[in-house]
Amino acid sequence: MSSVSMAVDFAGIKLKNPINTASGTFGFGWQFQNFFDVSRLGAITTKGCAAEPWPGNPKPRMTEVRGGMMNSVGLQNPGVRGMVAESGEFLADLASKGTAVICQVAGHSTAEYVAALELFEELCPWAAAFELNVSCPNIDQGGAAAGSTPEGAAEVMRACRPITKRPLLVKMAPVRLPEIARALEAEGADGLTVINSIPGMAIDVHTRRSKLSKPTGGLSGPLLHPIAVRMVWEVCQAVDIPVCGVGGVMTGEDAAEFILAGASAVSVGMASFPEPDAAVRILAELEAWAESQGVRDINELIGAFEC
Amino acid sequence: MSSVSMAVDFAGIKLKNPINTASGTFGFGWQFQNFFDVSRLGAITTKGCAAEPWPGNPKPRMTEVRGGMMNSVGLQNPGVRGMVAESGEFLADLASKGTAVICQVAGHSTAEYVAALELFEELCPWAAAFELNVSCPNIDQGGAAAGSTPEGAAEVMRACRPITKRPLLVKMAPVRLPEIARALEAEGADGLTVINSIPGMAIDVHTRRSKLSKPTGGLSGPLLHPIAVRMVWEVCQAVDIPVCGVGGVMTGEDAAEFILAGASAVSVGMASFPEPDAAVRILAELEAWAESQGVRDINELIGAFEC
Amino acid sequence: MPTPSPARVHDVTIVSNEPIARDVFALRILAPALAAALVPGQFVNIAVPGNAMSLLRIPLSFAEVDAEAGTIDIWYAVVGEGTERLSRMEPGATTTVLGPGGHGWTIPEGCRRALLIAGGIGVPPILCLARELARRNIPYTVCIGAASADRLVGEAEFEAAGSPVISIATDDGSAGYHGFCTAAAEQVLETEGDDFDYVATCGPEPMMAKVAAAAERAGVACEASLERMMSCGFGACATCAVETKSGMKGACMCGPVFDAKEVVW
Amino acid sequence: MPTPSPARVHDVTIVSNEPIARDVFALRILAPALAAALVPGQFVNIAVPGNAMSLLRIPLSFAEVDAEAGTIDIWYAVVGEGTERLSRMEPGATTTVLGPGGHGWTIPEGCRRALLIAGGIGVPPILCLARELARRNIPYTVCIGAASADRLVGEAEFEAAGSPVISIATDDGSAGYHGFCTAAAEQVLETEGDDFDYVATCGPEPMMAKVAAAAERAGVACEASLERMMSCGFGACATCAVETKSGMKGACMCGPVFDAKEVVW
Numbered sequence A, B: 001m002s003s004v005s006m007a008v009d010f011a012g013i014k015l016k017n018p019i020n021t022a023s024g025t026f027g028f029g030w031q032f033q034n035f036f037d038v039s040r041l042g043a044i045t046t047k048g049c050a051a052e053p054w055p056g057n058p059k060p061r062m063t064e065v066r067g068g069m070m071n072s073v074g075l076q077n078p079g080v081r082g083m084v085a086e087s088g089e090f091l092a093d094l095a096s097k098g099t100a101v102i103c104q105v106a107g108h109s110t111a112e113y114v115a116a117l118e119l120f121e122e123l124c125p126w127a128a129a130f131e132l133n134v135s136c137p138n139i140d141q142g143g144a145a146a147g148s149t150p151e152g153a154a155e156v157m158r159a160c161r162p163i164t165k166r167p168l169l170v171k172m173a174p175v176r177l178p179e180i181a182r183a184l185e186a187e188g189a190d191g192l193t194v195i196n197s198i199p200g201m202a203i204d205v206h207t208r209r210s211k212l213s214k215p216t217g218g219l220s221g222p223l224l225h226p227i228a229v230r231m232v233w234e235v236c237q238a239v240d241i242p243v244c245g246v247g248g249v250m251t252g253e254d255a256a257e258f259i260l261a262g263a264s265a266v267s268v269g270m271a272s273f274p275e276p277d278a279a280v281r282i283l284a285e286l287e288a289w290a291e292s293q294g295v296r297d298i299n300e301l302i303g304a305f306e307c
Numbered sequence C, D: 001m002p003t004p005s006p007a008r009v010h011d012v013t014i015v016s017n018e019p020i021a022r023d024v025f026a027l028r029i030l031a032p033a034l035a036a037a038l039v040p041g042q043f044v045n046i047a048v049p050g051n052a053m054s055l056l057r058i059p060l061s062f063a064e065v066d067a068e069a070g071t072i073d074i075w076y077a078v079v080g081e082g083t084e085r086l087s088r089m090e091p092g093a094t095t096t097v098l099g100p101g102g103h104g105w106t107i108p109e110g111c112r113r114a115l116l117i118a119g120g121i122g123v124p125p126i127l128c129l130a131r132e133l134a135r136r137n138i139p140y141t142v143c144i145g146a147a148s149a150d151r152l153v154g155e156a157e158f159e160a161a162g163s164p165v166i167s168i169a170t171d172d173g174s175a176g177y178h179g180f181c182t183a184a185a186e187q188v189l190e191t192e193g194d195d196f197d198y199v200a201t202c203g204p205e206p207m208m209a210k211v212a213a214a215a216e217r218a219g220v221a222c223e224a225s226l227e228r229m230m231s232c233g234f235g236a237c238a239t240c241a242v243e244t245k246s247g248m249k250g251a252c253m254c255g256p257v258f259d260a261k262e263v264v265w
């Protein structure tokens, strides 16, 4: 038994520990239930869902790159109703065990974000919070196209804010973070998830074509980590609302860097693919690190980076 | 002997082949002369120099990260006069052997860029071109602070353009590239070098301090590569002036990706640290790839990426 | 909740790892619990240590499982860095395998005769199916295609499993018929289609599309084993989607074996 | 053109690699051309294969060079992932070493007696110097500091090289004096400073700063071997800068051995 209290408050949600999962890398949670008891996590964030189902992009949707991977799934999702029909029972049960379920909201336009969030608000009483994905690099409308300017991101937030009283988070694109973060805070965002995949490109030099069905895709993995830590730190300096750090977390020390940079929660992403129970290993390592720092409470370490 | 013609025109400079070296990773060229004949390269780009010497940042200035490294050298340089005194003879000789010498220009302000470029123009008749570094992430004034907005970058370019008739290149920060590239093209830039290191952060979780003397540093290495290829491709779509691709080039295939994405030249950066003759190995691999593509001339492959 | 993948992470030991054709290796791993669980047509997801820059597992079918010995036989082509690294693993080395992955072949009830068409490194799951057919005493005929004679695998094993290979085709004519193995399959289905109740195919997608079309013309049930770039192998990432007539389906959970009529080729 | 580094990339073979103290290993590599070129106080830059995510070489001093046998003896502390990886390299393994790096100790002309102060893993370059002093028949006295007795290295070797170790200090008192080895050095320099013409030190920077100050008070020439994070090791990157009274100097070319008076501590 650890002697460190790991509970944190993230955007008004009480988490039993700071470990969350990155949207799109953890399905709807039940995919992992055979590998470990998902209710050991502080939170999970579900795959982005829109009001209606989306088919996503053509194949190939994935390629490995040095130190990570690149995807162009393009937010394939069963729509909010499909998601609730398929996974609602599991998620409600998970919520009842004290793991916060954060539902990610996708859209091609402000109206679509609104429509999706309205459905979520109505159909998901068990959801602890909603996360607006204005940063997917793999769709042509909405996603990063909407959230890469302060105006665009603010517009989506402004339209969505009245729909729910529950905490509203925003998943941010890896561009112009401080400005966009301030714009989102001003519109009432409760927390920010930093960062979504960075757009990249991999060319098959033999065929001269993209290794994905689109020219570019979104990068994940350790290659992102030092960039993501810097971005989390910048956002934490810029705003007062809490931040969840995402990007290349493979070990407890990677998670610890986000915590020190100011994040109140940390999401595990692609680490869960080769090692489905990575999130609980990382939780244990984070706890051991906190203990080694001689603190009683992980909260003492949030933002404890010394310049 | 290769059957492929490797000569390219880059921003009006005739290069015997597309391989260049990234500023700050190749000293002033002579540091490598014992490892291989530097005149085999198409070009070299020298460390950024200002009008007066700069001491750079305190130690530690470097840390390794997964898939790369992070530095905060902070543009330590001997000043243009110091550089010419120390390295001018070698560089003039190199130029006479047909390797283009591109001198990088550093400054804390537009006035300092102007002052440095005036000295370069006067003291370096052997220089084939000058590259304005408006993208160093490790200095508080000038560098990325100057070049991360279209207005800032354009201001430096506008002030420098009248000083020289030789090709004027700009080393770009990894932000807002299409807009800034268009602004620079409009101000008369002859070519763009894409990209400089991406700012990152690495925290020692035991001491809770940065692994560098500053909170952030600049990332180099393979971790950048898919991001850099995407950025080169975006810039090539946005402007008509030629582009030199930089970022994580470790192999001929990495260089080939830049060429296919539209770059006319490719710089080798940190690959030269563990393997001082990496640039000539990469040149040979690039040549072998071009041959395998069945072309007579490497120019047929520039921008030959098929969407 | 929907049924999650039955996959677990299994510790495995390499028993042998030898070349059997040009750029093709046969790998035998010891993994008793996994071997006991696998059915023909499923796949496993192997971690290949040795390159810290490469993080994902490699999905591979298998040619045979010996549940008693606890071994799994995999045949793989060396096509890139990961499979090259795998080819350097030595007997005795240990790693982990995630599986079972997906679901396997569904031999129709009362199947009288099956036609199997395998192209290139599509042979292993077809061979595994052939052995299952042989166990059930269902006769079958096989067409194998390969780029060239030195890359051809499976001929002897299909014969040993109980059926002569009716047709071999190579792209360069260095063995068997000069051309594609689909030609033979199309001819069989056209002329003797009524004798068959099941067509199974694995290989390059254009080949499988042709086989699927021929089977549909002949009115014979057809299954195809599809490959996709897979990140997880247990339904969590959606990188493995296959377009079907009823929407996108993950190859790792709803496949890799699909009803060929359902696939949008 | 200024003088480029004489470094070359040498193919080397591991001869032996064994622990000699807690978290400290002795590595012997075979590299005849490099061994013939090295002088005490220089360093080498070794590539440690096995982690594709880690790209740079590791700079290391050496404790002894046997030019005849072509071997180089390196003592290193396991402090992180790279040195841990190095500690797993087996005899017979091959890699490359870039060197010689930098310039070594400059023993003053007519030096009568030297005082050597080594802290922790600063012992190897000091030991190498001691052996050179012994070869030149210059007497010397040595102070060694270590965190604890089980991390202490070099005592026997210094004795064998010809001089008794006058003082051992450990941070925890588990061997010798309980405290820092600088105390003994400061005392020697204060009371017998006139007997010495040379002080050489390598170890943690605060330790070397104290030694430098004591030497300056005593009016004795002092050199210190400094460590910096190095990316290249041959003057190309400027990550290794040391602040000196005449500006920034690269540790890999102008050091690692510096005139202690010149260093801004």
Ligand SMILES: Cc1cc2nc3c(=O)[nH]c(=O)nc-3n(C[C@H](O)[C@H](O)[C@H](O)COP(=O)(O)OP(=O)(O)OC[C@H]3O[C@@H](n4cnc5c(N)ncnc54)[C@H](O)[C@@H]3O)c2cc1C
Binding pocket: A064, C043, C058, C059, C060, C061, C062, C075, C076, C077, C078, C079, C080, C081, C082, C083, C084, C121, C124, C125, C226, C227, C228, C229, C230, C256
């Ligand atoms: C369910 C399934 C079963 C498979 N069974 C076998 C098998 O039994 N034997 C066998 O040799 N191979 C099999 N494969 C393919 C195998 O996974 C790939 O060849 C392997 O991942 C390539 O890895 P690499 O690092 O060597 O090649 P890379 O360098 O990653 O790629 C080399 C080439 O192979 C292609 N490729 C890579 N991965 C895949 C993939 N998952 N699907 C399709 N093309 C890919 C790439 O696009 C590229 O053109 C199977 C794939 C799947 C999805």
Ligand SMILES: Cc1cc2nc3c(=O)[nH]c(=O)nc-3n(C[C@H](O)[C@H](O)[C@H](O)COP(=O)(O)OP(=O)(O)OC[C@H]3O[C@@H](n4cnc5c(N)ncnc54)[C@H](O)[C@@H]3O)c2cc1C
Binding pocket: B064, D043, D058, D059, D060, D061, D062, D075, D076, D077, D078, D079, D080, D081, D082, D083, D084, D121, D124, D125, D226, D227, D228, D229, D230, D256
């Ligand atoms: C000229 C020179 C000679 C050296 N000689 C020796 C020697 O003979 N024996 C020996 O054990 N070590 C020596 N070192 C230090 C050695 O290079 C580092 O300990 C090693 O690089 C650490 O690598 P790592 O991956 O294990 O540790 P990392 O995980 O990279 O770091 C572990 C810790 O060591 C520190 N560190 C890492 N590299 C250096 C460095 N270059 N300088 C100072 N601190 C560092 C880090 O800041 C960190 O606190 C020398 C360094 C230099 C520059």
Ligand SMILES: Cc1cc2nc3c(=O)[nH]c(=O)nc-3n(C[C@H](O)[C@H](O)[C@H](O)COP(=O)(O)O)c2cc1C
Binding pocket: A022, A023, A024, A025, A047, A048, A071, A073, A075, A104, A133, A136, A171, A195, A196, A197, A219, A220, A221, A222, A224, A246, A247, A248, A249, A267, A268, A269, A270, A271, C231, C237, C238, C239
């Ligand atoms: C296959 C895949 C699908 C993803 N889908 C989504 C998504 O639906 N919504 C989202 O915000 N981020 C998505 N992401 C991005 C991740 O949530 C995360 O931001 C990114 O992968 C960086 O974290 P990591 O390096 O730990 O994986 C996806 C990532 C991957 C690899």
Ligand SMILES: Cc1cc2nc3c(=O)[nH]c(=O)nc-3n(C[C@H](O)[C@H](O)[C@H](O)COP(=O)(O)O)c2cc1C
Binding pocket: B022, B023, B024, B025, B047, B048, B071, B073, B075, B104, B133, B136, B171, B195, B196, B197, B219, B220, B221, B222, B224, B246, B247, B248, B249, B267, B268, B269, B270, B271, D231, D237, D238, D239
């Ligand atoms: C130690 C170091 C110093 C650098 N100094 C400069 C510099 O002076 N000017 C500059 O434009 N870029 C500088 N860079 C960035 C490189 O030129 C290059 O843009 C970057 O390293 C990415 O390329 P790479 O991944 O191939 O190294 C430096 C990089 C390193 C590692």
Ligand code: FES
Binding pocket: C229, C230, C231, C232, C233, C234, C235, C236, C237, C238, C239, C240, C241, C250, C251, C252, C253
């Ligand atoms: S491979 Fe991840 S869902 Fe199929």
Ligand code: FES
Binding pocket: D229, D230, D231, D232, D233, D234, D235, D236, D237, D238, D239, D240, D241, D250, D251, D252, D253
């Ligand atoms: S280590 Fe590169 S200049 Fe010294």
